[in-house]
Amino acid sequence: MRYFFTSESVTEGHPDKVCDQVSDIVVDAIYAKDPMGRVACEALISRGVIFVAGEITTSCYVEIPKIVRSLIKKIGYDDPLMGFDYGSCGVITAIQEQSPDIAMGVDVGGAGDQGLMFGYACRQTKELMPLPIMLSHKLARRLAQIRKEKIVDYLRPDGKSQVTIEYENGTPKRIDAVIIGAHHSPAVATEKLREDIKKLVVDHILPQEMVDNNTKFFINATGRFEVGGPIADTGVTGRKIMVDTYGGWARHGGGCFSGKDPSKVDRSATYMARYIAKNIVAAELADECEIQLAYCIGVADPVGVMVKTSNTHKVDESKLEQAVREVFPLTPKGITDHLKLFRPVYLNTAAYGHFGREENGFSWENTDKVNDLRKFFNWDAVCDKKCACK
Numbered sequence: 001m002r003y004f005f006t007s008e009s010v011t012e013g014h015p016d017k018v019c020d021q022v023s024d025i026v027v028d029a030i031y032a033k034d035p036m037g038r039v040a041c042e043a044l045i046s047r048g049v050i051f052v053a054g055e056i057t058t059s060c061y062v063e064i065p066k067i068v069r070s071l072i073k074k075i076g077y078d079d080p081l082m083g084f085d086y087g088s089c090g091v092i093t094a095i096q097e098q099s100p101d102i103a104m105g106v107d108v109g110g111a112g113d114q115g116l117m118f119g120y121a122c123r124q125t126k127e128l129m130p131l132p133i134m135l136s137h138k139l140a141r142r143l144a145q146i147r148k149e150k151i152v153d154y155l156r157p158d159g160k161s162q163v164t165i166e167y168e169n170g171t172p173k174r175i176d177a178v179i180i181g182a183h184h185s186p187a188v189a190t191e192k193l194r195e196d197i198k199k200l201v202v203d204h205i206l207p208q209e210m211v212d213n214n215t216k217f218f219i220n221a222t223g224r225f226e227v228g229g230p231i232a233d234t235g236v237t238g239r240k241i242m243v244d245t246y247g248g249w250a251r252h253g254g255g256c257f258s259g260k261d262p263s264k265v266d267r268s269a270t271y272m273a274r275y276i277a278k279n280i281v282a283a284e285l286a287d288e289c290e291i292q293l294a295y296c297i298g299v300a301d302p303v304g305v306m307v308k309t310s311n312t313h314k315v316d317e318s319k320l321e322q323a324v325r326e327v328f329p330l331t332p333k334g335i336t337d338h339l340k341l342f343r344p345v346y347l348n349t350a351a352y353g354h355f356g357r358e359e360n361g362f363s364w365e366n367t368d369k370v371n372d373l374r375k376f377f378n379w380d381a382v383c384d385k386k387c388a389c390k
Contacts, residue, residue, distance in 0.1 A: 001168070001169055001170075002166065002167065002168050003166075003167050004164050004165065004166050004167070004176055005130075005132055005164070005165055005167060005248075005249065006132060006162060006163065006164040006165075006177075006248075007130065007132035007133040007135075007136050007162070007163060007242070007246075007247025007248060007249065008136050008160060008161060008162040008163075008179075008242070008243060008247070009133070009136035009137045009139065009140040009160070009161045009162075009243050009247075009352065009353070010140060010159065010160045010161070010240060010243055010351075011140050011141075011143055011144045011157060011158060011159035011160070011183075011351070012075050012076075012144060012157065012350075012351035012352075013075050013076055013077065013144075013156065013157020013158045013159065013183065013228075013229060014158055014159065014160065014233075014235070014240075015045050015158075015229060015230050015233045015234060015235025016235040016236060016237075016239040016240045017235070017240060017243075017350065017351045018043075018045055018072070018075060018077075018229075018230070018235050019042075019043040019044060019045050019050075019235045019236055019237040019238075019239075019258075020043075020237055020238070020240065020244075020256075020258035020259075020350040020351065021071055021075070021258075021347060021350040021351060022041075022043040022045070022050060022052060022068055022071060022237070023041045023042060023043050023052075023054075023237045023258045023259025023350070024258045024259060024346040024347045024349065024350040025067055025068070025071050025347050026039060026041045026052065026054075026056075026062065026064060026067070026068075026259065027039045027041065027258075027259060027260070027261055027344070027346045027347075028344035028345070028346050028347050029062040029064075029067050029344070030056065030058050030060060030062055030261075031261070031342060031343060031344040031346075032344040033058075033060035033062070034058045034059050034060040035342040035343070036059075036342075037056070037057065037058035037059070037060070037261060038055070038056065038057040038058070038098045038261055038263060039054070039055075039056050039058070039259065039260065039261040040054045040055045040056070040098065040259060040260055040261070040264065041053075041054035041056065041237075041259035041260075042054050042236075042237045042238070042259055043235075043236070043237045043259070044234065044235065044236050044237075045230045045234065045235040045236075046230055046234045046235075047083070047084070047230060047231050048084065048088070048089055048090060048230075049089060049090040049091075049092065050068060050072075050089060050090070050091050050092070051092050051093075051094070052064055052068065052091065052092070052093045052094070052095075053093070053094040053095065054094075054095060054096075054259065055095075055096055055097060055098040056095050056096075056097070056098070057097045057098040064091070064093050064095075065091040065093070068091050069086045069087070069089075069091065070086070071347075072084075072085070072086035072089065073086040073087075075157050076147065076148070076156065076157035077089075077157055077229060077230075081185075082156055082157075082228075082229060082231070083227070083229065083230070083231030083232075084229050084230045084231050109300050109331065109332060109333045110296075110297065110298035110299050110300050110332065111265045111269075111295035111296065111297055111298065111299060111300070111332050112263045112264045112265060112297065112332070113255075113264060113265065113266065113295075113297050114294075114295060114296050114297045115253060115254045115255060115265055115266055115269075115294070115295055116253045116254050116292060116293070116294045116295075116304075117253040117254075117265060117266065117269040117270040117272075117273050117292065117293045117294070117295075118245075118250060118251045118252060118253050118270065118273055118290060118291065118292050119270060119271075119272070119273025119274035119275065119276055119277040119278075119290070119291040119293075120245075120246050120249070120250035120251075120273075120274065120277050120289065120290045120291070121274070121277040121278040121280065121281040121282075121288070121289050122249075122281065122287065122288040122289075123281060123287050123288070124172055125356070127355075127356035127357075127358070127365075128278050128281050128282065128356070129246065129355060129356035130246055130247055130249035130250070131163075131165055131172045132163045132164070132165045132247050132249070133243075133246055133247025133248075133249065133353065133356070134356055135163040135165075135175075135205065135206065136161045136162060136163045136243075136247065137161075137352045137353050137356070138205045139161035139163070139178070139180065139201060139202065139205050139206075140159060140160070140161045140352060141352050142200075142201045142204055142205050143155070143159045143161065143180065143182060143197070143201050144157075144159070146200050146201065151200060152188075152196055152200070154184050154185045154187050154188040154193070155182060155183065155184055155185075156183040156184060156185060156228060156229070157183060157228075157229060158181075158183035158225075158228035158229045158232075158233075159180070159181055159182050159183050159228075160179070160180070160181040161178075161179065161180055161181075162177075162178070162179035163175065163177070163178055163179075164176045164177040164178075165210075172210070173210075174210050174211070174212055174214075174215070175206060175207075175210045175211050175215050176214070176215060176216065177215070177216040177217075177218070178202055178206065178215070178216070178217050178218070179218045179219075179221065180197055180201060180202065180217075180218070180219045180220070181220060181221075181225055182197055182201075182219070182220055182225060183225050183226075183228035183229065184220075184224075184225055184226060185226070186226050190220065190223050190224065193219070193220060194219040194220065197219050197220075198217060198219060202217060202219075237256065237258055237259050238255075238256030238257075238258060238259075239256075241256050243353065244256065244257060244258075244353060244354050245270075245353075245354065245355060246355070250290055251290065251292075253266065253270060253292075254266065257270065257349070257354060258346070258349070258350050262332075262335070262336045262339075262341035262342060263332060263336070265293075265295045265332060265335075268332060268335045268336055268339070268341055269293045269295060269302075269330075269332075269335060270354075271335070271339060271341070271354070271363075271364035272293065272328065272329075272330065272335045272339065272364065273291040273292070273293050274291075274354075274355050274364050274365075275328070275339065275363075275364040275365075275366070275369075276289075276291045276324055276328050276369075277289040277290065277291045278364075278365065278367060279367050279368075279369040279370055279373060280307075280309075280320070280373060282367040282370050283367075283369075283370040283371075283373040283374055284314060285313065285314055285315050285320070285373060285374075285377070285379075286309035286312045286313045286314060286315075286317075286320075287309075287312035288309060288310050288312045289307065289308070289309050289312075290306075290307075290308045290309075290310075291305075291306065291307060291308075291324070292304065292305070292306040292308075293305060293330065295332075300331040300332060300333070301330065301331060302330050305321050305324055305325060305330070306321070307320040307321050307324055315377045315379060316377075319377070323373060323376045323377065326376060327369055327372045327373055327376060328369065339363045339364055340363050341363075343361070345360075345361030345362075348361060348362075349361075349362070
């Protein structure tokens with residue numbers, strides 16, 4: 001069977017991603033001082049202004065306008081000619097404490113809300129992620145890199161990428177289409193920009209064995225992308241959930257991640273679900289794995305655990321749920337303790353995806369439960385050289 005699948009990513013200067021980062025820099029600032037803080041922080045950005053609102057309970061003080069402006073500068077909105085800059089934008093805050101009714105359930109170790117969360121892993125890439133989203137992220141990060149390193153001098157912070165992969169019987173065969181939207185100054189000619197982006201971004205990232213004469217490239221397809229960022233598009237926290245997870249390849253749960261402390265299972269249990277799925281695939285118990293966890297507010301244990309392998313399992317699939325419950329901590333406290341989530345590690349997650357990144361702080365990407373899973377099944381499989389657990 002032949003089909004096409006597409007995923008997208010955006011740069012850190014995209015307005016929605018700016019808001020995700022604003023929300024998460026507040027979480028990090030509080031967790032750097034108060035690991036027991038409770039944070040639910042949302043942001044909205046538009047022409048000349050950022051609104052930061054939410055429910056925060058903490059013993060420390062954080063000067064939100066100051067850290068938000070420093071973030072905006074770091075992202076790259078540092079010139080009034082872009083229509084938005086860190087020095088002149090307004091930062092408006094509306095913060096209140098967390099509801100005591102919610103705290104009553106969380107304080108005793110229960111989930112901070114009801115909800116359902118998904119995690120996923122597969123063998124399409126070395127990161128055990130779907131290929132379209134991984135290539136989209138890498139293109140977006142490279143676009144930001146050549147701007148920040150001033151390899152070219154005309155790029156601005158906003159930007160988008162999109163990749164379409166042709167599959168045959170579930171295996172990626174070729175890249176069918178690539179889209180890049182690069183925010184730029186008026187100084188550059190369209191053809192010069194397209195030539196540079198093709199050479200410095202697209203050709204630098206794409207595996208050339210998957211590119212052929214029929215691969216299509218669309219770079220700034222309308223011709224110009226001078227007007228970008230908050231002056232062109234209002235941003236809101238949590239609007240890029242497919243970018244944050246698996247590019248639409250796997251399901252997404254009921255909430256976004258950014259701006260939420262780890263007592264919120266929307267975040268922590270989703271990280272655990274990815275951790276479980278990745279370890280199952282790394283242990284070669286399945287070639288593909290989707291996990292669902294479901295919780296009730298104030299209740300510690302999940303009310304539902306689902307393990308789905310799309311018939312790629314190498315062990316008794318009916319026992320995988322039992323293995324998950326035995327090998328992995330699934331209560332909110334167990335999750336946050338095991339993954340060490342009460343740390344200021346969240347800003348880095350707020351752009352270029354929360355998964356498939358084996359970087360400092362991304363503890364849910366570890367594959368340290370491989371041996372425990374194999375022992376559960378008394379399974380002494382021999383790894384090949386490409387095994388992800390090595």
